[in-house]
Amino acid sequence: MLFNSWIFFLFLPLVFGLYFLLPQRWRWxxxxxxxxxxxxxxxxxxxxxxIVSTLLDFWVAxxxxxxxxxxxxxxxxxxxxxxxxxxxxxxxxxxxxxxxxDWVQQLVHPHQKIRDLVDFLGKALPVGISxxxxxxxSYTLDVYYGRAKPEKHLGHFAVFVSYFPQLVAGPxxxxxxxxxxxxxxxxxxxxxxxxxxxxxxYGFFVKMVIADNLSYTVTSIFNExxxxxxxxxxxxxxxxxxxxxxxxxxxxxxxxxVAKLFGINLMDNFNRPYLSKNITEFWKRWHISLxxxxxxxxxIPLGGNKVKKQRWVINVLLVFLxxxxxxxxxxxxxxxxxxxxIFYLIERFSPIKLRSxxxxxxxxxxxxxxxxxxxxxxxxxxxxxxxxxxxxxNDGTRQLDTQPFIFLLxxxxxxxxxxxxxxxxxxxxxxxxxxxxxxxxxxMLFCILVLCGTEYQPFIYFRF
Amino acid sequence: MILKGLAVIGTVFLSHFIYSKIYxxxxxxxxxxxxxxxREFQWHNDVLYLGESSNYWVSPNDTDKxxxxxxxxxxxxxxxLSGMQVPAYHAGMFLPIIDLIDTSARVKKLVVTMNLRxxxxxxxxxxxxxxxxxxxxxxxxxxxxxxxxxATLGFHASPSADxxxxxxxxxFEFDTLKVNFELPHNTIKTWCEQEKFPLPEGGEDFPKRVxxxxxxxxxxFQIDVNNNPRIHDFDKIAEICKQKNIQLYFNILAExxxxxxxxxxxxxxxxxxxxxxxxxxxxSEKGVIMIDNLExxxxxxxxxxxxxxxxxxxxxxxxxxxxxxxTLMLYFNQ
Numbered sequence: 001m002l003f004n005s006w007i008f009f010l011f012l013p014l015v016f017g018l019y020f021l022l023p024q025r026w027r028w029x030x031x032x033x034x035x036x037x038x039x040x041x042x043x044x045x046x047x048x049x050x051i052v053s054t055l056l057d058f059w060v061a062x063x064x065x066x067x068x069x070x071x072x073x074x075x076x077x078x079x080x081x082x083x084x085x086x087x088x089x090x091x092x093x094x095x096x097x098x099x100x101x102d103w104v105q106q107l108v109h110p111h112q113k114i115r116d117l118v119d120f121l122g123k124a125l126p127v128g129i130s131x132x133x134x135x136x137x138s139y140t141l142d143v144y145y146g147r148a149k150p151e152k153h154l155g156h157f158a159v160f161v162s163y164f165p166q167l168v169a170g171p172x173x174x175x176x177x178x179x180x181x182x183x184x185x186x187x188x189x190x191x192x193x194x195x196x197x198x199x200x201x202y203g204f205f206v207k208m209v210i211a212d213n214l215s216y217t218v219t220s221i222f223n224e225x226x227x228x229x230x231x232x233x234x235x236x237x238x239x240x241x242x243x244x245x246x247x248x249x250x251x252x253x254x255x256x257x258v259a260k261l262f263g264i265n266l267m268d269n270f271n272r273p274y275l276s277k278n279i280t281e282f283w284k285r286w287h288i289s290l291x292x293x294x295x296x297x298x299x300i301p302l303g304g305n306k307v308k309k310q311r312w313v314i315n316v317l318l319v320f321l322x323x324x325x326x327x328x329x330x331x332x333x334x335x336x337x338x339x340x341x342i343f344y345l346i347e348r349f350s351p352i353k354l355r356s357x358x359x360x361x362x363x364x365x366x367x368x369x370x371x372x373x374x375x376x377x378x379x380x381x382x383x384x385x386x387x388x389x390x391x392x393x394n395d396g397t398r399q400l401d402t403q404p405f406i407f408l409l410x411x412x413x414x415x416x417x418x419x420x421x422x423x424x425x426x427x428x429x430x431x432x433x434x435x436x437x438x439x440x441x442x443x444m445l446f447c448i449l450v451l452c453g454t455e456y457q458p459f460i461y462f463r464f
Numbered sequence: 465m466i467l468k469g470l471a472v473i474g475t476v477f478l479s480h481f482i483y484s485k486i487y488x489x490x491x492x493x494x495x496x497x498x499x500x501x502x503r504e505f506q507w508h509n510d511v512l513y514l515g516e517s518s519n520y521w522v523s524p525n526d527t528d529k530x531x532x533x534x535x536x537x538x539x540x541x542x543x544x545l546s547g548m549q550v551p552a553y554h555a556g557m558f559l560p561i562i563d564l565i566d567t568s569a570r571v572k573k574l575v576v577t578m579n580l581r582x583x584x585x586x587x588x589x590x591x592x593x594x595x596x597x598x599x600x601x602x603x604x605x606x607x608x609x610x611x612x613x614x615a616t617l618g619f620h621a622s623p624s625a626d627x628x629x630x631x632x633x634x635x636f637e638f639d640t641l642k643v644n645f646e647l648p649h650n651t652i653k654t655w656c657e658q659e660k661f662p663l664p665e666g667g668e669d670f671p672k673r674v675x676x677x678x679x680x681x682x683x684x685f686q687i688d689v690n691n692n693p694r695i696h697d698f699d700k701i702a703e704i705c706k707q708k709n710i711q712l713y714f715n716i717l718a719e720x721x722x723x724x725x726x727x728x729x730x731x732x733x734x735x736x737x738x739x740x741x742x743x744x745x746x747x748s749e750k751g752v753i754m755i756d757n758l759e760x761x762x763x764x765x766x767x768x769x770x771x772x773x774x775x776x777x778x779x780x781x782x783x784x785x786x787x788x789x790x791t792l793m794l795y796f797n798q
Contacts, residue, residue, distance in 0.1 A: 006617040123626055442475040449479040454495060456618035
């Protein structure tokens with residue numbers, strides 16, 4: 001189920017109403033059922049993967065906690081990590097790295113059933129698998145490192161793994177932050193409703209009005225970069241930069257808003273990343289829950305910055321490469337991750353230190369935007385063609401019929417983002433009086449109703 | 465609280481007003497072309513011709529570029545006809561359009577294209593179906609803003625190309641063909657596997673083999689009147705036209721029967737004709753005037769020889785047009 005689908009607008013009030021009607025002891029069951037329904041609406045078979053992952057990590061965490069011996073704890077941890085990563089590999093990477101290779105294709109070709117299985121693994125990517133797998137892994141790791149006590153109630157743990165607002169595209173929450181909130185007794189509070197609806201409204205505005213409207217420009221350019229003049233290629237790449245931000249930021253806002261209605265605070269996933277002055281800052285502001293995951297569970301265990309310089313460089317590159325691979329089974333994602341790693345290292349070791357904040361900001365934005373080309377391109381050749389298009393090689397003559405109002409809306413969005421500063425959107429709204437706030441709400445509602453994209457667009461990050 | 469509620473309601477009404485006045489028309493032209501045309505055409509025509517690409521496709525060698533509907537219009541004295549066509553449209557797409565025809569409009573006759581292949585699985589499970597269903601949201605008898613939101617919020621089924629493919633292949637493998645004569649291949653899959661086109665010098669004539677496969681997949685089926693979605697849609701069209709007092713014509717398009725016969729053989733032609741007979745009988749009984757063009761166009765007048773299409777050269781279009789025009793004139797005063 002998608003937040004921007006009609007069924008969600010029936011699902012949410014129903015779950016919300018039932019949640020507050022039910023006694024506290026049964027609420028977890030409702031949220032669990034709702035979460036599985038939310039996920040299974042797309043393909044119910046894949047709920048089984050979440051259940052397997054839940055049961056395994058619940059059990060392993062108890063075992064880790066019960067044992068005092070480091071070796072035994074390590075073995076249990078190894079079992080959990082290998083099983084979770086194994087599931088992830090099987091459904092996300094197996095076909096790309098193994099199944100599609102010539103020798104495997106030749107090997108399985110005479111065996112219809114095995115061939116069907118390999119083809120199935122090539123096509124069936126359970127949505128959000130990277131998100132909930134990382135969330136459960138962080139739980140096991142936290143229990144192993146003694147940062148969290150294991151949950152004794154299987155149902156509550158299952159809710160933590162599958163909590164529907166953030167199940168398919170994050171934020172990737174930590175056990176200590178989310179679990180206690182989920183277990184606490186919540187009542188309907190006007191402040192929560194006000195805040196939740198505000199954030200949701202802004203989220204829908206950002207997703208449906210900004211991101212979806214940019215989709216046409218981006219798709220047209222990336223599908224046939226050689227057909228357009230250089231300036232349209234540049235517009236297409238810039239548009240993608242804003243589209244992916246608006247799409248993912250919009251999703252995160254809606255997730256936060258929905259959770260807030262139930263009294264749950266989800267972490268912020270974005271903090272105006274395009275206003276960053278360097279790549280390091282960008283990664284502190286972009287997809288914060290994933291960045292902090294990699295920092296806490298990969299970068300620091302690898303030694304963090306307390307290792308020799310050469311080793312540190314390798315660690316940094318490794319983290320960025322894995323981060324790229326996390327997004328998808330394609331070389332383009334690996335290149336995208338590698339580029340960010342290289343940018344990061346250049347920034348660290350460059351003898352030139354820029355003083356102008358504006359120049360630094362522009363340089364960071366341009367670097368990030370150029371790297372997005374690999375992220376968006378279906379393959380390496382397409383990315384190269386987009387770059388060629390941008391510098392005028394194979395200069396096409398076709399003109400794009402993008403509506404100019406889209407760029408006006410983008411400008412409005414940019415001003416709003418710049419103006420809200422470091423405040424969350426609901427806190428930003430609080431600064432203004434009722435009339436001003438409601439004028440803004442009505443404007444956003446109007447844009448959603450009249451100016452949103454006409455195509456039904458799933459969220460980009462669902463693929464991951 | 466009342467003021468806030470009024471602000472929301474006011475915004476919705478204002479949105480509806482602005483969308484209907486400013487954005488709906490251009491969006492309809494882009495997303496719901498048939499309705500865009502219908503809004504005007506129904507008031508200025510006696511007859512409407514609803515079709516798909518067969519209506520406007522022209523061969524590069526054609527000197528006469530007129531559409532079938534234009535040719536019909538030029539051949540019917542005393543009546544004015546306009547064509548409305550969108551590629552890949554089928555009865556399920558024509559149905560909501562016909563439902564929107566105003567009973568007080570000038571149009572009182574309707575010619576609806578009946579494409580035999582549209583009853584088959586490759587078309588029913590076409591990857592384009594999802595996009596067509598989205599377009600259908602614009603054809604609902606509701607406010608323009610509501611229709612648009614339905615399209616945006618995915619208020620329609622949107623089967624993926626993979627899912628559609630899977631269903632089609634399943635049918636090819638398991639739907640059996642039941643006939644009175646000996647048919648060694650009772651599924652599409654086994655039939656296609658059996659077709660062989662050996663070359664004298666050895667090997668196989670691959671292009672011919674591919675084309676034969678297309679013909680088998682396109683025509684080797686038996687219409688199940690209880691479960692075929694097209695039957696359901698055409699039935700509804702007949703019903704609606706009766707209610708609206710519109711004289712309805714189903715125009716069974718010409719297929720390349722000659723090629724079907726020479727490539728695959730009489731058993732395939734049997735299916736084409738049996739299905740045609742079933743449709744003629746079923747809808748004649750429902751009071752629809754059937755125009756049977758199935759075997760009217762010789763193979764040489766089909767514009768595309770490497771595919772199963774209803775794309776005709778100017779001669780082919782003229783044959784279909786004259787047959788339709790003749791039938792229309794026959795019922796001129798009714």
